[in-house]
Amino acid sequence: MECGDHPGVDVVSACGACKRGVCEACATYEIDGGPCCERCGRAEDERARSLGSALLALVGVGYLATLALGVAFFKARPFVGGVAAIVAIALGRALQLWIKPSAVTRRSRA
Ligand SMILES: [Zn+2]
Numbered sequence: 573m574e575c576g577d578h579p580g581v582d583v584v585s586a587c588g589a590c591k592r593g594v595c596e597a598c599a600t601y602e603i604d605g606g607p608c609c610e611r612c613g614r615a616e617d618e619r620a621r622s623l624g625s626a627l628l629a630l631v632g633v634g635y636l637a638t639l640a641l642g643v644a645f646f647k648a649r650p651f652v653g654g655v656a657a658i659v660a661i662a663l664g665r666a667l668q669l670w671i672k673p674s675a676v677t678r679r680s681r682a
């Protein structure tokens with residue numbers, strides 16, 4: 573099959589996101605190890621980036637909320653900070669498993 577963007581060039585695989593056939597030149601990104609076209613790669617890259625920062629923000633909020641609750645219930649005892657940190661780490665792990673941001677990499681062209 574011929575690539576839609578590069579006449580005369582055969583497609584080598586399908587984009588992992590939109591399933592469109594991509595040739596070697598079109599597959600400029602990789603999603604979770606599979607080839608991906610420029611358009612989807614950019615979109616996924618941006619999505620993964622914003623998910624990453626949203627995740628961090630949520631973890632920060634979780635940490636502060638636990639800290640505030642801990643201080644309210646137990647006063648500022650030394651273990652409150654530790655508990656808040658553990659909750660924040662657990663929250664981060666859980667969110668990562670739940671949201672599963674895909675690994676997007678830009679392929680370097682030789
Ligand atoms: Zn695509």
Ligand SMILES: [Zn+2]
Binds near residue numbers: 577
């Ligand atoms: Zn192409």
